Every structure is written in structure tokens, then in C-alpha cells.
Amino acid sequence: MGRIPTAELSRYLLYGQLSRRGCLRGGITRISTTSALRQSRFFSTQIDTPAGAAPANVPLTPLRKELKEQAKALKASGKKKKKNSDNQTVPGWELTVGIEIHAQLNTARKLFSPAATSFNDTPNSHVALFDVAMPGSQPLFQAETLIPAVRAALALNCTIQPISRFDRKHYFHWDQPAGYQITQYYHPFARDGRVMLYARDGIAAEDGECIEIGIRQIQMEQDTAKTTAVPGNVHWLDFNRVGVPLIEIITLPEIHHPATAAALVRKVQMLLNSVDACVSGMETGGLRADINVSVRRVQDIATGKLGTRTEIKNLSSFKAVEDAIIAERDRQIAILEAGGVVLGETRGWSLGNTETRRLRGKEGEVDYRYMPDPDLGPVVIGEDLVQHLKGTLGVLPDAEIDELIELYGLTTKDAMSLIQLDNGARIQYFYNVLDSLEERLRAAGSASPNSDSPAGQRHALLAANWCLHELGKLTEVSADLGMTPDGECNVPSVDLAAILFHLHRREITAKVAKELLWAVFRGQIPRGKVTQAIEADDLWFNELSEQDYAELADKVVEGEDKVLAEFLRFKQGKIKAYPQGKLMFLVGKIMRAGPEGRMDPESAKRVLRDRIEHVYLPHMEGQ
Incomplete structure (x- = not known):
């Protein structure tokens, strides 16, 4: 492949015009460049419909209708969906889960440019030259982004590394204009953390009262552009999000129950919020989780070898984490029990689904061609900064x-x-x-x-x-x-x-x-x-006197001999439980019989109970 002229790169980055020559000829991606799209400050990507695919003008089925149809189909099949609480284990099999959590840091600037981090402003209004890989632009590490990252790592009990370095992770996609993502694969800034999960956090009952999950490392990296799909197979690109600083939290494969995995993601979000490290939570897109799932037979545990893992990308809710793990676990077990082989691949999950879906083959270290970034020096974190931040965590x-x-x-x-x-x-x-x-x-x-x-x-x-x-x-x-x-x-x-x-x-x-x-x-x-x-408005509470409550109580119990008989039976030991429901029935009658705005239910209950014990029951016993 020959050199691409600078003018051609400029037309692509600024106006979305992509050359059809060379190695890009015959590709499936074309960039829409109509003036209407450019005026809206969005880049637009249009995907050609593959042969045999549904036409673009097919009306979309509302999600609510899809969920109803899925529920009907499940009912018609005669299958019953287990409750998640009853579906944490499968006899004879062990599930192993590792999680990668991506969280957006709470900073005013991007990771490698002085452009502002913005989520609600006009699309493509906060984009520096480096954000869109303009030739000749260089990354400039923004030191302020390190503060919330270190706070997050300390909240997760990590050891801060005095020296960390940035690497390039190569892949091509329209949301990553440089053709690579800058991350910290080999030398992250934090290692060896742990998170304690308790029963109150929602872990599986099988994990007991508490469980500790290890964190292998936390690394800083840049986010990609925001892609928004619109009708007509068009995708809008907002480069405001390119370069927004993220941390990636990578756990050890120590989780064995779906509910515990969801509890871990929820706990991490709570910890990050508590130290003001992140801008928002999972429900607003500020935190995303990738789940690595594998299964093995119980008799294979002694070997220490895990099963082939698959990765489920971009889960955006705690429920999705648990549901997707259960679905993928069951899929892998069904394949192995049928004598098949689980393939290492990347899979997806959609709300309301009962199965994960294949996205692509699983990339590895070789596919990404990791290399040290030659334009960025090492990051040196002083112990004095670490101790200061640790002392201000609260x-x-x-x-x-x-x-x-x-x-x-x-x-x-x-x-x-x-x-x-x-x-x-x-x-x-x-x-x-x-x-x-x-x-x-x-x-x-x-x-x-x-x-x-x-x-x-x-x-x-x-x-x-x-x-x-x-x-x-x-x-x-x-x-x-x-x-x-x-x-x-x-x-x-x-x-x-x-x-x-x-x-x-x-x-x-x-x-x-x-x-x-x-x-x-x-x-x-x-x-x-x-x-x-x-x-x-004279809204003060002018409460009735004790005598007024007593008179109302005497009035409402008239004709309620059967109700009072229940209290007598309790006093005589014929029933074990105090008839609280009968008491509240009479309290309700008092509240309705008295003047509105001058009565308190607790006072009415106290006076009524006293009169039952010292007036009404002695009278009934004396008859």
C-alpha cells in the first residue's frame, strides 16, 4: 500500500470523504458526505446491506413488543425460566468469570489533549487535532487526569506503581480515527487490588457471608467516538468522546456465580462514586462491563486448567451482567455435553434475549500488535501524592x-x-x-x-x-x-x-x-x-385530649363483641399471636369517627389498647 496523501486524510477526517482506491477498494463501508449531515456537526457512516439481509426500510419492532413475543414463545414451548436466585449453579459444572470494567474519569480535560470532556454539548464541538489523528499532531498527557484515577485505585485497595507506561493497541474502526487506542497494557499504573463483597451486596447465597475478589490491574486508556445508529443504516459519529479518559479495571478469574459478578460491578460503581472518581454510573453509560466466561467439569478442577473462555462485550446494566453470564454458561455446557468444542470468541447480549450472539472471533495480544507508544514518556507518580490522596479519600x-x-x-x-x-x-x-x-x-x-x-x-x-x-x-x-x-x-x-x-x-x-x-x-x-x-394557613396540629380519644374508643367498640372476644382469647392463652389486625381495624374506625386533622394514629392506638386491657376485657370477664 502506498502513502495516502495528506489531502486525502484531511478530506476523510474533516468531511468524511473516503477514497475508494487501493486496499480500501471494494470495502463494505462508505461515508455519507451530504451537506445536511456536515451542517449538523456529526460525521455519518452508512453501512451497505449485505446480500440476503433484510431491506433497510423494514419497520423496527418496538422493544416492548419484542419482549412480549419472547414471553409468549417461551410459554408456548412449555419451558419455565428459572429465577436467577435458583440458577446460580449447574450440578457437575463450575463457572469461572473474569470482568473488565471501563469507567469514565471525572476530569475537565481529555487524556491526551486539552479539549474539554463534554457529554451534552453540540456534537464535535470539543475536538482537538490529536483527537481525530490529524497528521503532525502529538499526544500531550494531561496530568490532572491522574488524580481521579489514583483515587479510584486506592478505593479498590490497589498498589500504585511509581512508574507506568502507555502502549498502542492497534485496530481499525470508524470510532477510532488513529487506527489504535492508547492504553497501559504492559505497565499499568495500579496492580494487585481487592474488593470485599458481603451478603448485603447481593452476592450468591453459595458464596456465604462474604467473598474477596482480586483485581489484577487498573490501566488508563482513551475512549472512542460515540456512535449513534439512526434509520437507514446510518451511524452518526460524535468525536467529543474521543480521548475522554477511562480506567479499565481487570479482575482475576475468581468469580463462580452470576449474582456475585453483578454484585461486584455494582460495588465497584459505588466505590468509584464515593471517591468522586467517575462522572456517572452504568445506567447513564459512564461505566461498561466486558465479561469473560468459561466452564469446566467439577472433576477437572484439580487440574487447575480453565475452560475456553468467551467474552461478552459492553454490558450496560447489572441485570444484563447476571443474565448474560447465565445464558453463556448454559450455552457452553450444552455444547460440551453434546461433544462439541467451545470456541474462543467475542459475543454480544441484548436486553430481553435468552442467548448470547456471536460478534467475531476472539482477538488476542498478537492481533492487537501491542507496542510502546513512542510519543509518550513514562508516568511517574510520587509517593507523596499517593499518601495525600489516600488521606483525603474520606x-x-x-x-x-x-x-x-x-x-x-x-x-x-x-x-x-x-x-x-x-x-x-x-x-x-x-x-x-x-x-x-x-x-x-x-x-x-x-x-x-x-x-x-x-x-x-x-x-x-x-x-x-x-x-x-x-x-x-x-x-x-x-x-x-x-x-x-x-x-x-x-x-x-x-x-x-x-x-x-x-x-x-x-x-x-x-x-x-x-x-x-x-x-x-x-x-x-x-x-x-x-x-x-x-x-x-393555620396547619398546626391541635390534638385531641386523652379523654376525647377514650370517648371515641368507647363509641366505636359498641357492637364489636366478636372483635373484642379475640383479645380475650389471647389473654386467656387460647391463641398465641396478639390480634394486631383486629386492633388496627378498631384504630381505623376511631380515625374515621374523629375530627379530621386533630388525631394521631399512634395516640389512638395507645389509648385503645389501654382501654381494651383495663376496661373492656375486665368487663367481659365479669359478665
Whole structure:
């Protein structure tokens, strides 16, 4: 192949014009260069339809319809799909999984150019000459990208290497204009990490209470262009993403259950978010996973030799990780049991599928022609920088979850939800609300909790419940709470704290508190004016007296002899369980019979239970 003239390269990189001469002649790829596409700042790639393929104008089937059709076909076949929790092992076989996780670093600049990292700006508006491999351009390592990378490696308990180097990984694809990707294959910046997974992280029951997964290495590398498929076999290319800094986290092949693999990816995302190393999570495309899967017979474990592995590329959800591993494991076992041979290949997975699909043969080290990058020197990381970053990591998720459970009395599920929601911003919002609430309680001289709750937990549980569940209900009408990394949203933390302060002191009812929350969310109450709004509309809780509750209780139990008989049977030992349902039935009658806005269910229940034990039952026994 002769030299390609610079003018030809320029036409390809800037305008999408690709020569049909030489080794590219007869290829299947052609670049659309209409002025309309150029004006939109997108590069467009159009793929010729292979012979025998469906025509381009065939209407696409909606995903929801496809899933329904697949469910019908599965039902018609008489096969039952196992629940994942019951499908972690196959008798006689061992599954082995290794994972490669790609995460986008939280930086302002790209890895080898000063262009800004942008995800929502005009396509192709942040592209430096080196990003599109303009002849004569050189990579310039942006030192600031190293900070979040090292923080991520420390959170994953890795050893930071004092010297690391960059390599070129060669392959040709339209999303990689240089024809190679710069990565750290031979000399990564971090090695020998580990991640502890616990039962609360969602690991398979077969792994017990905890399991440690080793990390072989973490390497820095550049991202490719963003490809967007549109009708008509056209693919749009946005080079804003070219050169965006990534880290690739490579685990050891120590995972043997699909649920544990999904739990590991979820845990890694949580750790990266906790140290502010990455821009977003799996649900928004900031983290992607490639899964390596192999199986072997149990009797072959002693040999130490693993089965032939296949790679499943670009899984973009935790459920996809687990489902794809199960499907590929079952496929490989079926091949081996039939006497076949598992081929080393790269496979794909789509939402709703029951099988993986072949993409291409598996590339190896020779195929990529790894070589040291001659344009980049070694990266030297000083021990002083490592120690400084280690000292500023803060509290990592496992320690924080333990604190939420032990100090504040949260359930494990609620503690983990607070940590994971909004990329870690929800837990910061909780702390902001709690701090403001406790400040109000101290000022009012009522910071002590109820005597029937552990010290310091009642108001914290109240804040956690509202930050999770009541705030979550707002998302039913608005997909975005406007949550910021510093823990603020469309409901200012000081306003939610004001609502909870009055609710905690029983100055307003739960119903009024929820109405105030919605009013704040809709902007109907100015910031910091919650108390004034309660005062203006006279929403204060003027609760009934003990005598009023007792009179209502006497009224509603009239004619409920059968219900009261259940309490008598419990007292006499004829039934073991206290008739809680009957009690709540009577409480409901009291709440409906009393004046709206002046009653508290807990007070009604307490008075009713007292009268059942000391008035109604003694009366029934005396008859």
C-alpha cells in the first residue's frame, strides 16, 4: 500500500470523504458526505446491506413488543425460566468469570489533549487535532487526569506503581480515527487490588457471608467516538468522546456465580462514586462491563486448567451482567455435553434475549500488535501524592453503611439505597437534612429522642425515611429531582428539615407534612418559609385530649363483641399471636369517627389498647 496523501486524510477526517482506491477498494463501508449531515456537526457512516439481509426500510419492532413475543414463545414451548436466585449453579459444572470494567474519569480535560470532556454539548464541538489523528499532531498527557484515577485505585485497595507506561493497541474502526487506542497494557499504573463483597451486596447465597475478589490491574486508556445508529443504516459519529479518559479495571478469574459478578460491578460503581472518581454510573453509560466466561467439569478442577473462555462485550446494566453470564454458561455446557468444542470468541447480549450472539472471533495480544507508544514518556507518580490522596479519600461505602446501621438504626436496605441513589448525592442530602434538623432540635431544647428508641435514632430514622421514600414519590411526577453532588435538590435540605422538625415535635400531622413537601417541590413555598406557611394557613396540629380519644374508643367498640372476644382469647392463652389486625381495624374506625386533622394514629392506638386491657376485657370477664 502506498502513502495516502495528506489531502486525502484531511478530506476523510474533516468531511468524511473516503477514497475508494487501493486496499480500501471494494470495502463494505462508505461515508455519507451530504451537506445536511456536515451542517449538523456529526460525521455519518452508512453501512451497505449485505446480500440476503433484510431491506433497510423494514419497520423496527418496538422493544416492548419484542419482549412480549419472547414471553409468549417461551410459554408456548412449555419451558419455565428459572429465577436467577435458583440458577446460580449447574450440578457437575463450575463457572469461572473474569470482568473488565471501563469507567469514565471525572476530569475537565481529555487524556491526551486539552479539549474539554463534554457529554451534552453540540456534537464535535470539543475536538482537538490529536483527537481525530490529524497528521503532525502529538499526544500531550494531561496530568490532572491522574488524580481521579489514583483515587479510584486506592478505593479498590490497589498498589500504585511509581512508574507506568502507555502502549498502542492497534485496530481499525470508524470510532477510532488513529487506527489504535492508547492504553497501559504492559505497565499499568495500579496492580494487585481487592474488593470485599458481603451478603448485603447481593452476592450468591453459595458464596456465604462474604467473598474477596482480586483485581489484577487498573490501566488508563482513551475512549472512542460515540456512535449513534439512526434509520437507514446510518451511524452518526460524535468525536467529543474521543480521548475522554477511562480506567479499565481487570479482575482475576475468581468469580463462580452470576449474582456475585453483578454484585461486584455494582460495588465497584459505588466505590468509584464515593471517591468522586467517575462522572456517572452504568445506567447513564459512564461505566461498561466486558465479561469473560468459561466452564469446566467439577472433576477437572484439580487440574487447575480453565475452560475456553468467551467474552461478552459492553454490558450496560447489572441485570444484563447476571443474565448474560447465565445464558453463556448454559450455552457452553450444552455444547460440551453434546461433544462439541467451545470456541474462543467475542459475543454480544441484548436486553430481553435468552442467548448470547456471536460478534467475531476472539482477538488476542498478537492481533492487537501491542507496542510502546513512542510519543509518550513514562508516568511517574510520587509517593507523596499517593499518601495525600489516600488521606483525603474520606469514609468508604462499607464503613459508611455500618455507621448508618449502628449509629442511626437504619435497615441494611435503606442504608445501601441512600449510598447508591443519585451517584452518592442522596446520602449527602440526608446528612444535610439531618444536620439542619438536629440544629433546630438543639435550639428548641428537644434534641433527645423518645425513651422507647435508642439514643439519637428516632429523628435520624425519620429523616432517612423521608429522604428515601417520600422524596422518591416526587419522582413519580418529575424524573429529575435536580440533585447536585453537594446534596441539594429542588426540595432544599433546610426546608425538608423544617417540615421534619415540626413533624418530630408532633406540631403537624404526617398528612400536612406531605402536603408541605409537595408545595416546596412545586415552588409554592419560598426557601426557608415553611414555618411561616404553616402559620399563615393555620396547619398546626391541635390534638385531641386523652379523654376525647377514650370517648371515641368507647363509641366505636359498641357492637364489636366478636372483635373484642379475640383479645380475650389471647389473654386467656387460647391463641398465641396478639390480634394486631383486629386492633388496627378498631384504630381505623376511631380515625374515621374523629375530627379530621386533630388525631394521631399512634395516640389512638395507645389509648385503645389501654382501654381494651383495663376496661373492656375486665368487663367481659365479669359478665
